[in-house]
Amino acid sequence: xxxxxxxxxxxxxxxxxxxxxxxxxxxxxxxxxxxxxxxxxxxxxxxxxxxxxxxxxxxxxxxxxxxxxxxxxxxxxxxxxxxxxxxxxxxxxxxxxxxxxxxxxxxxxxxxxxxxxxxxxxxxxxxxxxxxxxxxxxxxxxxxxxxxxxxxxxxxxxxxxxxxxxxxxxxxxxxxxxxxxxxxxxxxxxxxxxxxxxxxxxxxxxxxxxxxxxxxxxxxxxxxxxxxxxxxxxxxxxxxxxxxxxxxxxxxxxxxxxxxxxxxxxxxxxx
Amino acid sequence: xxxxxxxxxxxxxxxxxxxxxxxxxxxxxxxxxxxxxxxxxxxxxxxxxxxxxxxxxxxxxxxxxxxxxxxxxxxxxxxxxxxxxxxxxxxxxxxxxxxxxxxxxxxxxxxxxxxxxxxxxxxxxxxxxxxxxxxxxxxxxxxxxxxxxxxxxxxxxxxxxxxxxxxxxxxxxxxxxxxxxxxxxxxxxxxxxxxxxxxxxxxxxxxxxxxxxxxxxxxxxxxxxxxxxxxxxxxxxxxxxxxxxxxxxxxxxxxxxxxxxxxxxxxxxxx
Numbered sequence: 001x002x003x004x005x006x007x008x009x010x011x012x013x014x015x016x017x018x019x020x021x022x023x024x025x026x027x028x029x030x031x032x033x034x035x036x037x038x039x040x041x042x043x044x045x046x047x048x049x050x051x052x053x054x055x056x057x058x059x060x061x062x063x064x065x066x067x068x069x070x071x072x073x074x075x076x077x078x079x080x081x082x083x084x085x086x087x088x089x090x091x092x093x094x095x096x097x098x099x100x101x102x103x104x105x106x107x108x109x110x111x112x113x114x115x116x117x118x119x120x121x122x123x124x125x126x127x128x129x130x131x132x133x134x135x136x137x138x139x140x141x142x143x144x145x146x147x148x149x150x151x152x153x154x155x156x157x158x159x160x161x162x163x164x165x166x167x168x169x170x171x172x173x174x175x176x177x178x179x180x181x182x183x184x185x186x187x188x189x190x191x192x193x194x195x196x197x198x199x200x201x202x203x204x205x206x207x208x209x210x211x212x213x214x215x216x217x218x219x220x221x222x223x224x225x226x227x228x229x230x231x232x233x234x235x236x237x238x239x240x241x242x243x244x245x246x247x248x249x250x251x252x253x254x255x256x257x258x259x260x261x262x263x264x265x266x267x268x269x270x271x
Numbered sequence: 272x273x274x275x276x277x278x279x280x281x282x283x284x285x286x287x288x289x290x291x292x293x294x295x296x297x298x299x300x301x302x303x304x305x306x307x308x309x310x311x312x313x314x315x316x317x318x319x320x321x322x323x324x325x326x327x328x329x330x331x332x333x334x335x336x337x338x339x340x341x342x343x344x345x346x347x348x349x350x351x352x353x354x355x356x357x358x359x360x361x362x363x364x365x366x367x368x369x370x371x372x373x374x375x376x377x378x379x380x381x382x383x384x385x386x387x388x389x390x391x392x393x394x395x396x397x398x399x400x401x402x403x404x405x406x407x408x409x410x411x412x413x414x415x416x417x418x419x420x421x422x423x424x425x426x427x428x429x430x431x432x433x434x435x436x437x438x439x440x441x442x443x444x445x446x447x448x449x450x451x452x453x454x455x456x457x458x459x460x461x462x463x464x465x466x467x468x469x470x471x472x473x474x475x476x477x478x479x480x481x482x483x484x485x486x487x488x489x490x491x492x493x494x495x496x497x498x499x500x501x502x503x504x505x506x507x508x509x510x511x512x513x514x515x516x517x518x519x520x521x522x523x524x525x526x527x528x529x530x531x532x533x534x535x536x537x538x539x540x541x542x
Contacts, residue, residue, distance in 0.1 A: 252414060
């Protein structure tokens with residue numbers, strides 16, 4: 001591990017930096033500070049390889065050496081960030097895990113404005129309305145990465161994409177996918193200003209999802225976990241598709257529906 | 272609401288029945304008792320409609336009348352089960368939710384033995400190895416219901432399918448899908464005794480998942496959330512398929528991978 005200028009050891013639970021980092025587990029503190037917390041060497045390495053270096057890196061003092069940790073430390077040093085070495089107990093309080101090999105990083109939240117989104121950057125975009133479960137949200141980011149989507153547009157009141165749970169479920173995709181937060185009333189005019197096909201899984205006047213006429217840029221939309229999409233949102237869609245439901249249930253988990261549909265769109269656009 | 276013989280009011284947190292029901296939130300108590308807890312009117316109605324009636328039904332005293340609650344009460348009465356009316360506070364302790372309209376039911380756990388599984392009952396079966404997340408497990412049950420699978424075979428040390436979280440994520444599919452628990456060493460001989468194609472998503476000598484030669488009964492297998500499948504398990508597969516990964520990640524969420532693959536198998540077998 002190289003010796004950096006901005007390294008310090010922190011030993012007390014009441015240390016302001018420790019309290020600050022722990023506070024980022026709560027949404028109100030994340031919003032106030034504009035920062036979020038990501039945990040785990042793999043996640044932080046993914047972030048680094050995508051050009052996202054934490055402003056603060058936290059690890060246990062006397063941690064086992066690891067080339068990926070060295071690379072992180074070097075990257076933080078190079079950007080003038082801060083490196084905190086602390087006790088295993090304090091690290092466990094920050095990460096919520098009793099793992100002395102854990103690392104955690106504090107990042108600045110990204111711009112999530114619709115205006116900054118360039119739809120020409122990708123052929124598929126995922127859209128979620130009132131998605132409440134941070135695990136589903138993170139899973140959609142991960143799926144978006146897999147299908148080569150450009151990002152995830154969160155409509156209305158969704159879970160926080162910068163929560164620890166969403167970041168973890170994204171498996172690093174929060175650093176590769178664009179994340180946008182917008183109201184439906186903003187989204188529709190923006191969508192209609194340019195090219196874009198809005199597609200949703202629906203039971204209303206829908207065609208089979210296999211072989212439907214998808215067109216890029218294709219915006220694949222799913223609704224709230226228990227309510228689904230409001231009728232007006234489905235009506236606005238350019239294409240409503242239906243997936244086979246062979247059992248008792250009439251719907252899939254939201255992240256699953258998005259994935260099955262997105263893979264079909266991917267095949268259609270590439271095929 | 273009809274007047275049943277086995278109805279009683281319970282007012283104390285220390286009441287043995289209340290303590291018993293609450294204890295079912297923990298796995299060790301579920302295993303010892305062979306019972307599990309399901310919550311919510313929709314879930315309990317799904318269960319009833321599939322012929323599963325709770326041994327104990329719990330609801331708040333003075334609850335708003337509802338025809339589906341009446342139907343549940345009648346079904347429990349008819350089977351000689353017990354109906355507990357209690358305070359909103361105690362109900363909240365049992366369900367973990369502050370909802371006075373909540374209902375909860377205690378069910379006997381189902382037979383999860385491999386021997387009792389009849390593979391000819393369905394053309395698709397889902398298989399998960401060392402799946403740790405109860406939400407993923409429940410989501411796989413829900414997906415299984417949707418694709419007309421017969422059930423979910425849980426290999427090695429998986430999350431408990433009868434946990435409150437898994438039951439909830441299944442959206443009732445725990446009552447429609449067979450659930451089996453087995454070791455890999457038991458599963459393979461059982462599988463090879465009869466017809467059955469074992470398929471997994473893999474990076475090893477795999478063919479594209481679209482248009483692969485799926486055959487019924489098709490056993491669609493996914494591995495542990497962080498480790499994936501052990502190499503020996505993949506080697507045993509009759510078919511290894513690969514899904515496009517257009518981004519940085521090399522894998523999907525386990526429940527998502529199972530769903531994308533299962534929908535492809537469904538299309539292939541029906542097409």
